[in-house]
Amino acid sequence: MELEEVGRGLRTRYVGRRVHWFEQVTSTNDVARTLAEQGAPEGTVVVARTQTEGRGRLGRRWASPPGGLYLSVVLRPIAAPYELPRLGLAVGVACSRAVERSCGVQLRLRWPNDLVVDGKKVGGVLVESGPEARWVVVGVGINVAVAPGQLPEGAASLVEFAKGPVERTALLQALLAELELVYELFRGGDWATLLQWWRQRATTLGRRVRVHVASGVYEGTAEDVDEDGALVVRLPDGSRKRVVAGEVGWGGTTR
Numbered sequence: 001m002e003l004e005e006v007g008r009g010l011r012t013r014y015v016g017r018r019v020h021w022f023e024q025v026t027s028t029n030d031v032a033r034t035l036a037e038q039g040a041p042e043g044t045v046v047v048a049r050t051q052t053e054g055r056g057r058l059g060r061r062w063a064s065p066p067g068g069l070y071l072s073v074v075l076r077p078i079a080a081p082y083e084l085p086r087l088g089l090a091v092g093v094a095c096s097r098a099v100e101r102s103c104g105v106q107l108r109l110r111w112p113n114d115l116v117v118d119g120k121k122v123g124g125v126l127v128e129s130g131p132e133a134r135w136v137v138v139g140v141g142i143n144v145a146v147a148p149g150q151l152p153e154g155a156a157s158l159v160e161f162a163k164g165p166v167e168r169t170a171l172l173q174a175l176l177a178e179l180e181l182v183y184e185l186f187r188g189g190d191w192a193t194l195l196q197w198w199r200q201r202a203t204t205l206g207r208r209v210r211v212h213v214a215s216g217v218y219e220g221t222a223e224d225v226d227e228d229g230a231l232v233v234r235l236p237d238g239s240r241k242r243v244v245a246g247e248v249g250w251g252g253t254t255r
């Protein structure tokens with residue numbers, strides 16, 4: 001992937017106007033955090049071909065072999081920390097729109113941050129922030145064409161679902177453009193549009209779910225996502241529970 005090519009076809013105002021490209025880093029989120037702390041402008045992007053310490057949430061590992069897209073974007077929203085889960089969902093929407101646009105694959109969203117095709121995880125979103133959310137780093141990992149055997153159980157690459165080859169430059173360009181679009185909606189407070197777009201792509205809603213939270217595990221039906229980005233689950237006794245942070249699975253499958 002040529003940096004020049006990415007810049008040439010890019011139609012954004014600020015996301016991706018500065019791209020730091022690396023063969024290998026520990027984690028693009030680490031590099032972006034450092035840049036953010038040093039005052040990097042909003043929209044600064046870090047892309048790496050591989051990561052040695054790619055991470056997911058809660059210190060989990062993110063397998064980052066060649067053939068994936070690993071990027072992080074520095075943002076400076078004027079937002080309270082409690083608003084950031086919404087931004088995470090918005091980024092998932094951007095990924096879905098970009099994948100659909102660039103390779104025609106329908107990328108679905110599993111609350112909170114999984115990017116899924118046909119029940120397989122093909123990517124994830126990790127939002128990290130500095131003190132009082134003065135800066136935010138949005139990390140996206142997408143398995144574009146990773147060699148089989150280099151991904152964990154339940155994971156897959158986009159090429160397995162695409163009709164033709166998946167062009168990484170086109171995907172990255174589309175992703176940067178869609179990220180700017182959803183970020184503008186987020187900044188403008190248009191949560192209604194973002195939520196509608198998220199719902200249209202959600203795999204989680206209307207299904208029976210098993211929710212793992214710090215205090216335990218319970219089952220119910222995932223009804224909706226609320227204005228804070230929390231999952232609303234209807235319990236068997238009819239009451240509703242808001243899940244702000246947790247894991248969602250169902251019936252032994254990850255679909």
Ligand code: BT5
Nearest residue numbers: 027029054055056057060062063071124125139140141155
């Ligand atoms: C995520 O975490 O899904 C967020 C992943 C974000 C990765 C990007 S890459 C660029 C940027 N730099 C970073 O260091 N991170 C971000 P979580 O929901 O915690 O999911 C982690 C789980 O997904 C792991 O425990 C595995 O089960 C699974 N997993 C690990 N690597 C995977 C991969 N490449 N594809 C699919 N699933 C994977």
